[in-house]
Structure formats: C-alpha cells, structure tokens
Amino acid sequence: MNRVVISQIAPVTALGDGLDPLWQGLLAGKSGIAPLTRFNCENYISHYGACIDDLAVTSGGSLLDTILKRVALQLGDLPEDCRLLVASTKGEIDLLTSARRDGDDLPATVLAAPFLDKITRQFGITSKAININAACASSTIAVARAAALIAAGEADAVLVYAADLVSEFVFSGFSALQALSDQPCRPFDCQRNGLTLGEAGVAILLLSETAAQQRNETPLAYVSGWGMANDAHHVTAPARDGYGLIQACHQALSKSSIAPVDIAAINAHGTGTLYNDAMELTAFGSVFGESLPPLHGVKGSLGHCLGAAGGIEIAIGCRTLQEQILPPTVGCCDAEEAGQGKLQNVPQDISGDYLLCTNSGFGGINAAVILQRSR
Amino acid sequence: MKGWINGIGWVTAAGYSGGRSTDQQPLCSxxxxxxKRKQIFDKPDLRFGRLDEFSRIGLGAIALCLRDGGAEEWSDKRQIGIVAASRYGCLATDIGYLxxxxxxxxALASPKLFVYTLPNSFLGEAALRFGLTGNTLVLNQEDETAGLAAVRFALEDLSxxxxxxxLAGICDLAPPVEFARADEYPGGLFMLIEKEPASAVASxxxxxxxxxxxxxxxxxVADFRSLVGECLGMLIR
Known part of the structure; x- marks a missing residue:
C-alpha cells in the first residue's frame, strides 16, 4: 500500500482565507457565527449562521464561484495527472432558488456536469471530475476515496475540493425540521439544542509519497486509515448505539494498523444537536473505552459546513498534529458527562502521532479518516 | 478487480422487475x-408512500435487485454498500421543496420534502430496510456512461x-424539458455485485x-445499458 501524503490545503471559511487565519482564530476561541443578513430569517427558528466575509456575486453567478476562486488563489501548481474529487451536497443551490423565485429558466449549473466542468477549469485539471454526495460525510468520504486510489497505486495525485453555502434552501429546511439552534450552537454541551449552519470551500491535495518527493512537497500529514459505514437505522436520526460510527472507526484503525490507544486526539462531527453528539460520545466510548483521547468539535466556530465539513476538519486536523495542540470546542461550557475532561473550551495540548476525524450525515452514513503526523 | 453480478432489479420506463423475470431491455426512453408500495413490498410499509418519486424509484430498484439476487431476507446487518450514479440527482425534489x-x-417549507433534497437519502431508506451497513453514496460525474462509473467504483470498493x-446502479427521474437529451433512460436500475458467485441463485x-x-x-462493454443487456443475455439493438 502506497503512503498517502496531504501536501496542500486551501480553506476559505467564516474565519478567513487560508489555514493560518483559520488556525489562529480557532486557537483564540473566535467564532464566525453571526446574525444572518443574506436572507430574511423572520420565519425561521434561528437568525444565525457562519458566513464567509465579502462573498461577492457576479451577475448570474453563484456565491460558490467566489469561494472557488479564493480557494484556487491559495493553491500551488498541481500535478499534470491530478484527478479531481468534488464533495458538495447542494452545489449552486442559490442559483436554483433565484431562478424559481424569479420564474427564470433553470440555470445549467444546477446539473452536476457543468458544475464539475467549472471546477476542473478553475484548477486546470484535465481529467473528468466526480462529485461524491453522501450528505455531511461527503468530503470525508472524498478524502478517503482519494487516499484509497493513491494507496492502491491507481493515482499519484488527487485534489479534493469541497464546498457548500449557507443558503436559504438548506436553512429553511433545517428550520422546518426544528434542527437549528436559536443561539450559536454548543457542540457537546449539556445545554445544546441544535446546529448552526456554516459555509466553506476547501481544497486538499493528496499525493503518493513518491510523487510528493519528486515535487519536493513537504507532507503536512499522512492519511493512514479510513472507514465508512451506514447505521441502517434511520434516514435523519443517528443510531443511538453509534453502530455505523463504531464500524467506521474500527475500519479506519484497522487500515492504519494501530490500536485505539494510539489516537492522540479526535476531531468529532459535533453538530450541536442532541442526538448526534450523544451518539458520537457513545460510539467513542465503545471504541476507546478508558483510553478516550482529548476530543473537540469546530462547529461552534465555523458552523456546520455540510458537505465541506469533513474537508475543513481534516485540514484543521493536519495542523493539530503538527502543532500538538487541539483547538477549543467553542460553545461547550458544560460538557456532556461522557466527554468531561476530554472536551474543553480552551486549547488542549496533545501528544501523539494520530488523529481521528469523523463525520456523520443524513442517510445514515458515517465516515472516519485517521491522519498521521509528519515528522 | 473482479466481482460477480448476482442480482439485477429496476424501476424504469419499461416497468419494474428483476432480471430473472423478463428478457426485455429495461433501459429505454x-x-x-x-x-406503489404493493408493487414492491408485500408487507405494509408506512414510509414508502411518503417518499419522493426519486427515492421510491431508487428504493424500488434496490429492493427488486436484492430479491433477484436472493439477498432480500436478512436477520443480522450486512456490510453491503450502495453506489448510485445520478445525472440529475433529486432536482425534481429540490424544485418541489422550493x-x-x-x-x-x-414559513411553510416542508420538512418532509427537505429530507429528500439530499440524493443519498434513498440509500438510507434502503439501508434501514435491508440492513445494509456498507459505504453508501451518490456519484455525479461528467460522464456519458454514468452507470459504468458506479460499477467501477463498486469493483474498486470491493477490492x-x-x-x-x-449494489451499483443508476437513479434518475426524467429531466426538466430544457435539459432533456436523446439518450435518456430514466429510472433506477441496480446490480448486486459480490466478491463470490451467489449460492442461492445462478450468477x-x-x-x-x-x-x-x-x-x-x-x-x-461500452456503456451501462450494454452491460445490462449482456447480463440479460440479449442483443442490444
């Protein structure tokens, strides 16, 4: 199995463009969550979201266009044979919404093919792109897929691009499901009562170790394991026993050839909903038992970035391993009992070489990726 | 990378069936x-009638595929994945939700419809009904032979x-008129691809x-339709 290197990361989030401002903002306990002005929220149960600053929209364009350009600006040259995996749950849903509201024809980019074509052109990639849609686990699965392709020798370079917007479409839906918190979300806190939506774009370049050496690219981290499993329980509610997440974690540990005790930290999904966070703590308790490492969630800072959530969290995980510091879980003031002592709203020192990153989503899907520290 | 096609099922313009019940090419314009629920399941299934059309077609095709492959019945959850290629995804449901x-x-946004504005939601419906705990996802690709992308993905995942x-296949409703193309074969069709030949039925x-x-x-095989035709042992005109 070829070793899989993460060599470039280019995020755009509510905490700024680039990994440095994102990291510094997280460590400082900042939150990008603010009152929403993008659309009228008066009929919704929340007025909060974590939107990216200064998202300009061109005539007839999507807000995603600007995110794509701002991500691309951060990336260095890509290998000529680079493949592209995209992870977006709703793509340019803002354009579809506008067209239906205004009675216009449907824009072509509501279809996957032109949407993907736009992204391949922006990154100068010549091969056909593929979009992976697995709800909020989309980009975690895309990174796992990229790693699997490289590990098996089927590819030397894969760019994962993940992006989703804070849109009225999704906001209204989660509001109708009573899943939004009326205040900024509080992942893993005893008083949590729902999620806050966020938006992000992120590109992650994965290379074979050989390709990374040939290009003189310094590994930011290695992807050592991954796993995916469905709960087979419910379309929107997680399995209370954490069945799928437990399976995904065990698969990732097995692929990494490590034991639970080797995991130095967990970047959990931590949506701030009652059932998701409880399910995760149950699953981690089952996998780790007494060796539960420090864990955190970033959605109190960035909101829930949907299909981009896993990509952003893997990016943060790389820096976490490099710095051996776990950012605070903003909003978690009184941690659930099962996470007490492991969840903090201040930075935590960690010590070790492996970090587990997990996401779960509608449709019952769960995904886990294990990152290995680069020394 | 190899696998055995042990079951085929579909809900398409040709109707609904498993591969052992007909010699007609199911992928047609x-x-x-x-x-309806009774056309797919013998037993009551209160949720089926509440699903959007995209999900009913996809779930129906998966159910018929598992039945065709002798894999419908289960007691313990099974590590079986689902890969569905889709050109339009749940666009019709998105429009309905809007x-x-x-x-x-x-103020009147429908939570019931919103759940199915994710194209992978029907995979969750299939997973919970049939105890499927593998990797489940929808692929959108800039590919004229999208169904083969799902088969490729499935064979790699198996390996x-x-x-x-x-389970690898396709699921699409007919597109809005402005996007209609000549080579559209709307519907859902899935293949059960296993590492080994089936023991209960002929592969x-x-x-x-x-x-x-x-x-x-x-x-x-050149495209997904040809693969289906080859499986059913018929010439494609």
Missing amino acids: GSVVAP ETMIPNSG WSEQPAV YGEVELRGDDIFFAGHQ
Whole structure:
C-alpha cells in the first residue's frame, strides 16, 4: 500500500482565507457565527449562521464561484495527472432558488456536469471530475476515496475540493425540521439544542509519497486509515448505539494498523444537536473505552459546513498534529458527562502521532479518516 | 478487480422487475412511474408512500435487485454498500421543496420534502430496510456512461474494503424539458455485485475492471445499458 501524503490545503471559511487565519482564530476561541443578513430569517427558528466575509456575486453567478476562486488563489501548481474529487451536497443551490423565485429558466449549473466542468477549469485539471454526495460525510468520504486510489497505486495525485453555502434552501429546511439552534450552537454541551449552519470551500491535495518527493512537497500529514459505514437505522436520526460510527472507526484503525490507544486526539462531527453528539460520545466510548483521547468539535466556530465539513476538519486536523495542540470546542461550557475532561473550551495540548476525524450525515452514513503526523 | 453480478432489479420506463423475470431491455426512453408500495413490498410499509418519486424509484430498484439476487431476507446487518450514479440527482425534489419554501418566505417549507433534497437519502431508506451497513453514496460525474462509473467504483470498493458486496446502479427521474437529451433512460436500475458467485441463485456472470474499462464474461462493454443487456443475455439493438 502506497503512503498517502496531504501536501496542500486551501480553506476559505467564516474565519478567513487560508489555514493560518483559520488556525489562529480557532486557537483564540473566535467564532464566525453571526446574525444572518443574506436572507430574511423572520420565519425561521434561528437568525444565525457562519458566513464567509465579502462573498461577492457576479451577475448570474453563484456565491460558490467566489469561494472557488479564493480557494484556487491559495493553491500551488498541481500535478499534470491530478484527478479531481468534488464533495458538495447542494452545489449552486442559490442559483436554483433565484431562478424559481424569479420564474427564470433553470440555470445549467444546477446539473452536476457543468458544475464539475467549472471546477476542473478553475484548477486546470484535465481529467473528468466526480462529485461524491453522501450528505455531511461527503468530503470525508472524498478524502478517503482519494487516499484509497493513491494507496492502491491507481493515482499519484488527487485534489479534493469541497464546498457548500449557507443558503436559504438548506436553512429553511433545517428550520422546518426544528434542527437549528436559536443561539450559536454548543457542540457537546449539556445545554445544546441544535446546529448552526456554516459555509466553506476547501481544497486538499493528496499525493503518493513518491510523487510528493519528486515535487519536493513537504507532507503536512499522512492519511493512514479510513472507514465508512451506514447505521441502517434511520434516514435523519443517528443510531443511538453509534453502530455505523463504531464500524467506521474500527475500519479506519484497522487500515492504519494501530490500536485505539494510539489516537492522540479526535476531531468529532459535533453538530450541536442532541442526538448526534450523544451518539458520537457513545460510539467513542465503545471504541476507546478508558483510553478516550482529548476530543473537540469546530462547529461552534465555523458552523456546520455540510458537505465541506469533513474537508475543513481534516485540514484543521493536519495542523493539530503538527502543532500538538487541539483547538477549543467553542460553545461547550458544560460538557456532556461522557466527554468531561476530554472536551474543553480552551486549547488542549496533545501528544501523539494520530488523529481521528469523523463525520456523520443524513442517510445514515458515517465516515472516519485517521491522519498521521509528519515528522 | 473482479466481482460477480448476482442480482439485477429496476424501476424504469419499461416497468419494474428483476432480471430473472423478463428478457426485455429495461433501459429505454419514456416516462417512469414511481411504484406503489404493493408493487414492491408485500408487507405494509408506512414510509414508502411518503417518499419522493426519486427515492421510491431508487428504493424500488434496490429492493427488486436484492430479491433477484436472493439477498432480500436478512436477520443480522450486512456490510453491503450502495453506489448510485445520478445525472440529475433529486432536482425534481429540490424544485418541489422550493415550491413550499418560496411562498410565505419559508414559513411553510416542508420538512418532509427537505429530507429528500439530499440524493443519498434513498440509500438510507434502503439501508434501514435491508440492513445494509456498507459505504453508501451518490456519484455525479461528467460522464456519458454514468452507470459504468458506479460499477467501477463498486469493483474498486470491493477490492479495497472488507465489503462482500456492493449494489451499483443508476437513479434518475426524467429531466426538466430544457435539459432533456436523446439518450435518456430514466429510472433506477441496480446490480448486486459480490466478491463470490451467489449460492442461492445462478450468477449472471463475472464483471471485471481492467484499467478504466469494464468487461463482462470476458467481453468489453461500452456503456451501462450494454452491460445490462449482456447480463440479460440479449442483443442490444
């Protein structure tokens, strides 16, 4: 199995463009969550979201266009044979919404093919792109897929691009499901009562170790394991026993050839909903038992970035391993009992070489990726 | 990378069936009618009638595929994955949802429809009904032969994971008129691809991924429709 290197990361989030401002903002306990002005929220149960600053929209364009350009600006040259995996749950849903509201024809980019074509052109990639849609686990699965392709020798370079917007479409839906918190979300806190939506774009370049050496690219981290499993329980509610997440974690540990005790930290999904966070703590308790490492969630800072959530969290995980510091879980003031002592709203020192990153989503899907520290 | 096609099921313009029940090519142009519960399941299933059309078609095709492959019944959860290729995804459901959201500034947005504005939701419906705990996802690709992308993905997943089987196929409703194309075969069609030949039923044959090309019973297939035709042992006109 070829070793899989993460060599470039280019995020755009509510905490700024680039990994440095994102990291510094997280460590400082900042939150990008603010009152929403993008659309009228008066009929919704929340007025909060974590939107990216200064998202300009061109005539007839999507807000995603600007995110794509701002991500691309951060990336260095890509290998000529680079493949592209995209992870977006709703793509340019803002354009579809506008067209239906205004009675216009449907824009072509509501279809996957032109949407993907736009992204391949922006990154100068010549091969056909593929979009992976697995709800909020989309980009975690895309990174796992990229790693699997490289590990098996089927590819030397894969760019994962993940992006989703804070849109009225999704906001209204989660509001109708009573899943939004009326205040900024509080992942893993005893008083949590729902999620806050966020938006992000992120590109992650994965290379074979050989390709990374040939290009003189310094590994930011290695992807050592991954796993995916469905709960087979419910379309929107997680399995209370954490069945799928437990399976995904065990698969990732097995692929990494490590034991639970080797995991130095967990970047959990931590949506701030009652059932998701409880399910995760149950699953981690089952996998780790007494060796539960420090864990955190970033959605109190960035909101829930949907299909981009896993990509952003893997990016943060790389820096976490490099710095051996776990950012605070903003909003978690009184941690659930099962996470007490492991969840903090201040930075935590960690010590070790492996970090587990997990996401779960509608449709019952769960995904886990294990990152290995680069020394 | 090899696997055995042990079951085929579909809900398409040709109707709904498993591969052992007909010799008609199921991927054809025309309109698709979402099945009723009684056409797919013998037992009551209160949720089925509440699903959007996209999900009913996809779930129906998966159910018929598992039945065709002798794999419908289960007691313990099974590590079987699902890979569905889709050109339009749940666009029709998105539009339907917007019709509830736009009037009244979101006050009457339908939570029931919103759940199915993710194209992978029907995979969750299939997973919970049939105890499927493998990797489940929808692929959108800039590919004229999108169904083969799902088969490729499934064969790679079989090779690189512990999953003993993956359901691979397509699911699409007819597109809005402005996007209609000549080569549309709307509907859902899934194949049960396993690492080993089925023990309960006769396998359709072995499918193999060589490079980017798909071979069935030793012959290269050009597209998903041809693969289905080869499996059903018929000439494609």
